[in-house]
Amino acid sequence: MTKNTKIQWTDMTWPITTGCERISPGCMNCYAIKDSWRLAHNPNPKVSEPYVNTVKKTIIDNQSVLNWTGIVKCHLDRLDWVTPRQKPMMVFVCNMSDLFHKNVPFEFIDRVWEQMAQCTQHTFQVLTKRPERMLEYFQSFPESRIFVNEQNSMEGEWPLTNVWLGTSTENQVFADQRVPVLLEIKRLLKNKPIVYLSMEPLCGKVRLKSEWLPHNHPSLDWIIAGGESHPSKSKARPCPIDLLRAIKEQCEEAEVPFFLKQLGSRPVVGSQYLSLKDPKGGDMEEWSEDLRVRQFPVFL
Numbered sequence: 001m002t003k004n005t006k007i008q009w010t011d012m013t014w015p016i017t018t019g020c021e022r023i024s025p026g027c028m029n030c031y032a033i034k035d036s037w038r039l040a041h042n043p044n045p046k047v048s049e050p051y052v053n054t055v056k057k058t059i060i061d062n063q064s065v066l067n068w069t070g071i072v073k074c075h076l077d078r079l080d081w082v083t084p085r086q087k088p089m090m091v092f093v094c095n096m097s098d099l100f101h102k103n104v105p106f107e108f109i110d111r112v113w114e115q116m117a118q119c120t121q122h123t124f125q126v127l128t129k130r131p132e133r134m135l136e137y138f139q140s141f142p143e144s145r146i147f148v149n150e151q152n153s154m155e156g157e158w159p160l161t162n163v164w165l166g167t168s169t170e171n172q173v174f175a176d177q178r179v180p181v182l183l184e185i186k187r188l189l190k191n192k193p194i195v196y197l198s199m200e201p202l203c204g205k206v207r208l209k210s211e212w213l214p215h216n217h218p219s220l221d222w223i224i225a226g227g228e229s230h231p232s233k234s235k236a237r238p239c240p241i242d243l244l245r246a247i248k249e250q251c252e253e254a255e256v257p258f259f260l261k262q263l264g265s266r267p268v269v270g271s272q273y274l275s276l277k278d279p280k281g282g283d284m285e286e287w288s289e290d291l292r293v294r295q296f297p298v299f300l
Helices: 031-040 076-081 106-118 131-139 172-188 241-254
Strands: 012-014 055-060 063-068 090-093 123-128 144-148 153-157 163-168 195-199 222-226 258-262 267-269
Touching: 031 055, 031 063, 076 106, 123 131, 131 163, 131 172, 163 172, 172 195, 222 241, 241 258, 241 267
Parallel strands: 012 090, 090 123, 123 163, 163 195, 195 222, 222 258
Antiparallel strands: 055 063, 144 153
């Protein structure tokens, strides 16, 4: 499979679960809700079935509002979307949901890890807003175990060295809540995985605490940031460029790789909105030169 996504920091999306629930401000304009509603109404049942009943429409103040129903579906038939035969790719795991939602059984997550164990050529990027449940999952298994699938069995190190673990942190409140849990996961695991933050949509100022950064162990390995995008530009929350620049500068000082994905649909400089051709503010040619930074972590 070739690149199937416009997300700049990955090559392929792997929607092995569908359906979710909002749990923090970053979820307000979730793209997956709108995409799930659209796909649920596709005339082709093979396309629609994974999304049917995961989203509902209600009328609030004479306006249609989409929201999750809380139904989460796990798709065993999508496990083989990634195989050992494919060329090496960055794979964003569970882009239409959250792998660590409470309604995703650990037994299913086992199957996901088994598949990733077979595909050592790929780098898998797991991103969650629920790092507490991710920690619970890792606490429930020994550091090395036997991965078994229908074809064969193999011994694997725990965790897999080709799986990166991340959490979303849209403001200081949720950074303070989630980052320590993510770092506890890294501390727990023998083969220290790459751990990362996604600050998109950035909804407020975030200060990276010194205990999260290199020269402390464990520490963050990568930070992604970006402003919010929305099909209706006026509904996207403004993103002051100075907040993105401050994160970039903190990363530079701490020598943490930084990836600026986009400025968002309503980037702000001072009190003025920037007018950009790219509706998501994702074209680096439209940015000031100092912001054109898209780095990846270096790993062996």
